[in-house]
Amino acid sequence: MKICISTYTFLPEIGGVATTESVLAAGFVRAGHDVTVVTTAPGPATGYDYRVLRNPGSLELTRIYAEADILILANLSLKLFYPLLFMRRPFGLRHHSESAAHLSRSWFSVDLLRRWIMRRAVNFVTSAFIGRKIGVPHHVVHPFANPEHITSAMVMPVEARRDAVFVGRLEEEKGILYLLDRWSLVREALGIEELWIVGDGSLRPEIEARIAAGRVPGVSYLGRLNLEETAKEMGRAAYSFVPSLWEEPFGAVAIESLAAGALVILSDRGGLPETTGDLGFAFAPDDSGSFEAALGRARHFREDLLVSAEARAAYADATARRLAKFAPEEAVRKIIGAF
Template sequence: MRILTVHNYYQQPGGEEQIFATESALLETRGHQVHRYTIHNDRVEGMNPLTLAKKTIWNNDVYRDLRAIVRQERPEVAHFHNTFPLISPAAYHAMKDEGVPVVQTLHNYRLLCPNALFFRDGKICEDCLGKCGAIPGIVRGCYRDSQTASGVVAAMVNLHSMMCTWTKTVNVFVAYSHFALQKFVQGGLPEKKIQFKTNFLHPAPAPGTGRGGYAIFVGRLSPEKGLGTLLAAWEQLGGKIPLKIVGDGPLAPQVIEATKRVPGVEWLGRRPLEEVYELMGEAALLIFPSEWYETFGRVAIEAFAKGTPVVASAIGAIAELVTPGQTGLHFLPGNTQDLVEQVEWALSHPEELMQMRQAARAEFEAKYTAEENYRRMMEIYTLAPHV
């Protein structure tokens, strides 16, 4: 099969970039011809704001480029990951006009919320969900703390809603969790157009031993990831178990400050993936304290692959991923005391924790391998022309 993959890279590398690369590589290892069309956000630097706004809503250069690529490469399906802000929804229309079915993976909630997170001022916010215009998000400047930028995002979504871009040029949307799928249905996407497929790892790392005697957090250091709750819990734990924090982001100064006053907290910054896997595998627990509606939570299945139980906040897709008492534990999102109690329970039940390690790896092998997800991907590609 000939497949065109489309992705707009962010300024900072993140989960979408890794997924895009992993899925493309997997398809190639299975003998498919993959043509990658990518644009990086570094092109935004120095761009006139009005020009950027126009390209976000409709990038005619991309429209022409993609039609030319389709005529040359003749893909049988186009798999989109991200079009925001520079590729624009014009790319879907290019595929429609060339007769190429479109599959769009839903990595975030951009179609339903200007900042794509459903998170504002430290808490969940659904004020724009299902409402035409996203007026609350514009007024509050939810995207980049700017009313103008938020207005551009809302204009892009609303204009293309009126043009039926989401319903007539996209054949299939892919949601990584049942929670996210239902949010998009609630926001107005046709349920019949949304397919469920989990994320996956390729290649899969080998299990670790869990004998490192520490807990670990891996992710972006930002408010929606629950860093405040995590650090407050470790302050209460008082050094009962060390905590290694891997990642970077706007809350790095807060983490650095915590390393100076909270016993056992260590900040490792960004680390290569191989080193992250090694750290995960030796950890007794991975803490996943997010306070927003994660669409999936790749870090959790990375922990499962290493056989490491996950202590996760019971919110959004994370609640689906982690089965309490089997592959980890749940705690109430944002509840420091509950997180402390779950960690203390894990530390006082080493036999149960060891059983969870075995169950976590078994869960990975049953649901999140390349083989299982390749099979599901092919089902979706085959379905796309008929939706």
């Protein structure tokens, strides 16, 4: 089939939507489909296993939409929707965030058009949490752990792993300061010495200042790393923290940490619990007792893994089954099935 993915952001831009749509496109190609990505994002048109068309003209965009057997839009981008105002055809709309839950109901707002788009579309959401927020019929199609940059060679055995890692934007809502404020507790509860921070953001000066002043002993700032380097850090850590304070739409870093073999300690906000399921150690950020309990459960679980080959085998099997739910092939199957 001819598949068209229409997205306002795409590689080489950085971000969850750009990465997710690129992995989805590759998944459709592996399934034997003819894929075209149309985007308003700047960048090269070559170097992909599928066609990438950047900033197409109105006639070309209309032709591609008309010829596609399946058309998928990434989020409510009006810049790429307009040909569908004059076409009667089915299309999918992927919601990567809860923005659709906050559309204005004013008669003078362009959000009226966005609401009309949602009513016409086959809606796909990244988590059941987002589905509950947007309040329209939908299909849950989770993002996925990118299979291209997390390899078995990066995943160290449990006995060789040590300490902890944080990967994410260095912003207040991601919980990095929450973690650093409790670092002494974390070190003692988990029996670890070091925390490696990977990422960048507005809190970088604050974090570097705390490290330089010796206020968070054992914490290292590694900067912004590429996907492979980040996977290696996850692959050698005993624990990975995802302590978000806001309602995450999903939380792909939790899935990638799980794929890299780290035990994931994560908040219970938004769609995060849907990532690791029972394999994660969730806590309520506003409940100190909940956080301490999650640390205790994670350490106890790791100690079991260290002494029991049976426990390690059972955990590996459970992890593989969990990750299979987020494979690109599963997303392709669900999307095709919805049409």
